[in-house]
Amino acid sequence: MNYFLTYAVYVIILSVLMGISTWKLFKKMGYNPLFAFVPFYNYYIIQKETDHSKWWVILAYVPIVGPIMMTVFHLFLMKHFGKTSFVQKLLTVILPFIYMAFVNYSKDSELHVEDDLYLTEEEKAEGKKESFVGSITFAVVFATIVHVFFTQPFGIPTGSMERTLLVGDFLFVNKWSYGFRMPMRPLAIPFLQGTIMDTGEKNNPKDDPKSYVDAVKLPYARILQFNKPQKNDIVVFNYPQDSVHTATDRKDPYVKRCVAVAGDIMEFRAGRLFINGKPESILGDQKKQHKYIATTGSQLDVPSLYKKYGFLPVQEVQTQTGYLYDFQGLTDETAKEIKMLPQVIDLKEHIWPKDSGAVSFKLNAMHDAYTKHVDTTQSIFPINKKWNQDWYGPLKIPKKGDVVTLNHETLPEYRWIISEYEHNKLENKDGKIFVNGQEATQYTIKQDYYMMIGDNRDASLDARFFGFVPEENIVGSPMFTWLSVEGLFPDKSSSYQPDGKKIRWDRMFKATNTGEANKTSYWWVAAIILLLFFGWDYIARLFKKKESEE
Template structure:
């Protein structure tokens, strides 16, 4: 309700601005000046008078799409009054209500009459150009509608979901899987997620130019929510602890498997996942994958390993007595096969010690083989637990309506929920906890939360590190892989770069089915394209033939 109330306020503000800046122009077109203030109908009149499709008006106030269409309508109106030079169009785009007001209150603003019979060749050429630009604009708007309101393309740049989703897979995400989340930043550049460009490693990401106007915001709302994420669903969501973007729907998109839903209890025991005390259910297209450290007497043929298994060692370190390899994402069967290679002296699964706080490390070449270079950037969630990615929990996933106890021990578990996800003022001072200024020892959870973890358990930045994923961060389900390119992204710091090639067998395969052997329907897409362009070609051919006859 808050969403649509805020939306209505924005519409009324825009309508008042429109009316103030164009009422005299409407009067000169033969209409009551008051109609310039009426939402939708004011733009309907502009479309009618400028002889453009009137049904375009339905898109006038849609989030993200609306500002584009309004700009188009303003340009139509200004051209109708003879303001069509480059400078005048530019002013209409960047200062719409100000420039239209200048025209509105000027004395010489009159409707420009146009007679096709007396147009010069230059004017006819300009008109054709305007028609072409209009077609391009509509194509962009149509694509924006699909992108914002129905489905969004998403690429897989890392191996956290191997072997279910491969590095270089490109997916289409269904935004209606769990109900449609209404856009929260209505003024934004189409097709861009959070920023217009990256200023580079030396710059502060917070200083990167944003692709949206953060000041114009709408509250979280979801419509037609018939389903919620279930255990084993592959889910696309916005990274909860993204500190660069305050807008939820503009935070970086992640894809992981939902391993536990609100109310479940999750636990990792020696790298194996348990939910509510039971081992996880392994689906047909899901593989348990783990980290192994191998000691080889001589160098392994890495390209040959990649060709056979489709993965790369994270690191290769030469030592005095051979080579050390850090393998991530090995199934038990693959590990068994690699261990049997004649070069391998020793190979063990890497499991963190129990009750040791999580750290990550990189192997460095040393006389003793390798050393641990501590990296504390991947602290475990919650930060006061002696847990790691192999020994984790038990941890209960918060559910809407749960009343949780707050004290110094439990606060790290719930502080992000209270302050960031549910937007309260949280204070912890003198050993006492205050929520919105009131001292308290409990809190009622306002929304459901989920645990999202990658299938490649030892090579995934997931909920074990960043914590619970709020329901408001959920985007949707991947539907299918529409393109897959091997070697497109460099794989996790590996010294070997895979060759670039298209994986035809993965194209147009459905995700989220759990089936081991999915059918690829890429040939259906090719057939549709052939029929579409073929029909267009033959339609033009027969139309030309008919004219000749």
């Protein structure tokens, strides 16, 4: 409800601005000037006067799509009053209410009515140009509607989900899998996630130009939520600890497997996952993968191994007696085969020692002492536990309605939930904990949380590092792989990079979230859609040609 109330406030503000900047123009068109202040009806009048489709009016009030459509209506209105030069159009686009107010209060703003019978060749050519631009605009609008409200493409740049999802896979994500999350930043450039461009490693990422207006925000709301993420679902979500973007729906998208849901207890024992005290269930499309250290007497032919086994993240270190190889994701079968290679002296699975906390330390030269450096890419969550990737937990996943105890031992576990995910003011003063100014020894959880872990457990930045994933951050679930290119993304976890790029045709248009080893291919669905699209376009052109001949 808060979402739609906030949205209504924005609509009223826009309508007031529209009315102030155009009421005289509405009067000159023969309408009551008060109509310029009426939401929907003001744009309906412009649509009626310029003879365009009525459903465009509805699109003018749709988040993200709306600003594009409103700009189109503003251009229509200005053209109706003879403002058609490049500069006038540019001013209408970048300073809409200011420029329209200038025209509105100008004495020379007169209604301009075109008669097709008296159009010059230049005007006719301009009309064709505008028609072309209009077609492109509405193609963008249609694509934006699909991208924002239905499905979104998503690429796999890292190997954290190998060998279920491969580096270079491109997926379509179903945004309705767990109910549709309404857009939270309605003023945004279509198709861009968080930033317009990356200004480089030397600059602070927070200074990169944003693709959205952060000041115009709407609260979290999810509609038609018939399902929630279940154990073993592959889920796309916004990275909770993204320090660059404050907007939840603009944080970097991640894809992992949901291994534990709200209320579950998760634990890793010697690298093996247990949920509620029981070993995890392995689906048909999952491969158990672990980190192995190989000691060899001579150098391995890594390119040949890569070609044979596919994804093979490895770091090579030369020693006095030979080489050490750090394989971050070997299956049991692959490990056995590599161990049989003549160069291999020893191959052991790497398990972190129990009670060795994965917290990095750095030298503080100013004070000549080591100080703890808390970093979620190198520190296990929560930071006060002596846990690591292989010995983790037991940790209970918070559930909506849970009442948790707050003290200095539990605070690291719940501080992000209280302050960031559930938007409270959290303070730690004089040894006491305060929530929204009130001393607190307990806190009631406001939403469900999940643990998202990569299938390639030893090469995955996942919930063991960044903690619980709020329901608010859930985007949806992958539907199918529409493209897969080997070698497209550099593998930072490996000292070897494959030569060239190669399309994996066998993965095209295959379902991704079924758990089956042999997934169904939907290439025929894609073929039918393409046939219908181009066939409909051809038939439409035939009808148009026939009408023009008559």
